[in-house]
Amino acid sequence: xxxxxxxxxxxxxxxxxxxxxxxxxxxxxxxxxxxxxxxxxxxxxxxxxxxxxxxxxxxxxxxxxxxxxxxxxxxxxxxxxxxxxxxxxxxxxxxxxxxxxxxxxxxxxxxxxxxxxx
Amino acid sequence: xxxxxxxxxxxxxxxxxxxxxxxxxxxxxxxxxxxxxxxxxxxxxxxxxxxxxxxxxxxxxxxxxxxxxxxxxxxxxxxxxxxxxxxxxxxxxxxxxxxxxxxxxxxxx
Numbered sequence: 001x002x003x004x005x006x007x008x009x010x011x012x013x014x015x016x017x018x019x020x021x022x023x024x025x026x027x028x029x030x031x032x033x034x035x036x037x038x039x040x041x042x043x044x045x046x047x048x049x050x051x052x053x054x055x056x057x058x059x060x061x062x063x064x065x066x067x068x069x070x071x072x073x074x075x076x077x078x079x080x081x082x083x084x085x086x087x088x089x090x091x092x093x094x095x096x097x098x099x100x101x102x103x104x105x106x107x108x109x110x111x112x113x114x115x116x117x118x
Numbered sequence: 119x120x121x122x123x124x125x126x127x128x129x130x131x132x133x134x135x136x137x138x139x140x141x142x143x144x145x146x147x148x149x150x151x152x153x154x155x156x157x158x159x160x161x162x163x164x165x166x167x168x169x170x171x172x173x174x175x176x177x178x179x180x181x182x183x184x185x186x187x188x189x190x191x192x193x194x195x196x197x198x199x200x201x202x203x204x205x206x207x208x209x210x211x212x213x214x215x216x217x218x219x220x221x222x223x224x225x226x227x
Contacts, residue, residue, distance in 0.1 A: 006160075043205065043219040044161070093160050107215075109160035 002028045002098050006110025013084055014118055021079045021113045023094030029074035030096035034107070035067075038091045050077045084117040091115075120144045122218035124206050129224045130196055138191045138204050138221045146211020152180050152191045153205040155220065161205055164191070193223075201225045 003026040013019050023033055031052050036044040048056045048069050056069035066088075068080040077096075081088055091114050095107040121143045130136040142150070149168040153161035167173055167182035167189060179192040191204055206218040 043217045045217075046215065091158075095160075107163065109162070112158075112160045114158075 002108045004094065004096050004108045004110040006094055006113055008113055009111055010114050012116045012118065015085055016083055018080055018082045019084055019115060021092055023077045023110050025075045025096050028098040030098060031074060033071060033077040033094055033096045035069060035079050036093045036095070038093060044093065081115065086117045089115055089117045120210065120216050122206055122208060122216055124218045124221045126219070127222045127224065129226060132196055132198060132225055132227050134196050135192065135194050136196060136223065138223065140189045140206030140218055142187050142208045144208045144210045144216055147184060148209040148211065148213055150182055150189050151207045153207065155203045155205055196225050198225050
């Protein structure tokens with residue numbers, strides 16, 4: 001199956017710094033990538049939908065200026081958490097569809113990135 | 119509003135069968151998905167139902183009734199490695215996935 005790689009898996013940073021998380025589709029072209037956040041014992045919450053070459057579509061309540069998403073190529077999307085604060089500590093997961101799945105909507109998930117802000 | 123309901127936690131015995139239910143109320147319907155998520159890992163795709171009925175895939179089966187807004191995931195011959203959270207998600211009329219909170223399945227020897 002299609003492979004999505006996410007990096008880094010773990011990151012610890014100081015409050016006020018910025019952190020970039022990369023999401024790559026290794027063996028397919030991902031026209032659309034999704035970014036989720038998951039707090040402990042809670043469900044996935046969609047943050048934004050990222051389409052290659054255009055601005056990301058953010059879900060209600062997600063700050064665009066804080067969570068910068070760039071999808072510059074068909075195989076790479078990045079999420080930058082700017083001026084991170086402890087409340088941003090969470091598990092961030094990306095997913096992508098290869099388009100070939102059509103309406104079956106099979107999403108291929110990255111491994112996730114656990115962010116801890118001190 | 120849109121709502122996905124599934125039990126918070128279930129316990130079953132190794133080798134047994136367990137059924138995890140999911141009910142939904144969404145703006146439109148374009149399919150229902152089940153994902154498995156082990157602790158600290160990303161979800162993995164299990165099944166997709168868009169028509170009523172049962173879809174079987176090895177030890178896992180998924181059922182859908184659109185008129186009742188209801189689905190279940192059936193796991194047979196349970197193994198310890200099946201201990202995980204099982205997420206139900208519905209794609210609404212805007213092709214957005216609405217996620218349930220997940221059911222934590224605990225398998226006991």
